[in-house]
Amino acid sequence: NAGVMQNPRHLVRRRGQEARLRCSPVKGHSHVYWYRQLPEEGLKFMVYLQKENIIDESGMPKERFSAEFPKEGPSILRIQQVVRGDSAAYFCASSPSGTGRNYGYTFGSGTRLTVV
């Protein structure tokens, strides 16, 4: 399957623990985007990364959240000291270049985080 791979599909964490969400983009895609979907709402942009660079993190909460896209390996969205309000579906999308708008973006199946 050449699509965007996200794992795990489901993640349960206790309050205060760390959550690590992984995203492997489509092979050859160098641009990755993270979105969060809260219940009854659309997706909200979080962060846009290229290999080894954060391009736009204007949608990221100022504390506890971080993202990286290393030269090798998947993109990681990390949430430290999770709280119940972090419970949501987190989606990753990728595009081959900065022309993602022309391309339409490819989305993964998401990671559903539940904080108990």
Place this chain on the structure above:
Amino acid sequence: AQSVTQLGSHVSVSEGALVLLRCNYSSSVPPYLFWYVQYPNQGLQLLLKYTTGATLVKGINGFEAEFKKSETSFHLTKPSAHMSDAAEYFCAVSDRGGNNRLAFGKGNQVVVIP
């Protein structure tokens, strides 16, 4: 900043009837426009997109949408609903500047009645 309005969170349509999902956007310049579909517990799948050129865009599964600049709209239609069309549909917009992110509407949950 762009924004997207989708009215009516839940839409019921009879099998075989017209599907019409409305999308209005707010943007200072004509943006790129997208419709995505999300089936339960799955990711988003691109239905169709408008970037430039012909304002009537045809997508997968028999859906189409028309970009109307004067109405700042990009409504999604399908002439005849099928049971398999039951899903959530999202309209999204991206501007033509350096910003590469999508702004999504809240979505329409479509229920198809046999």
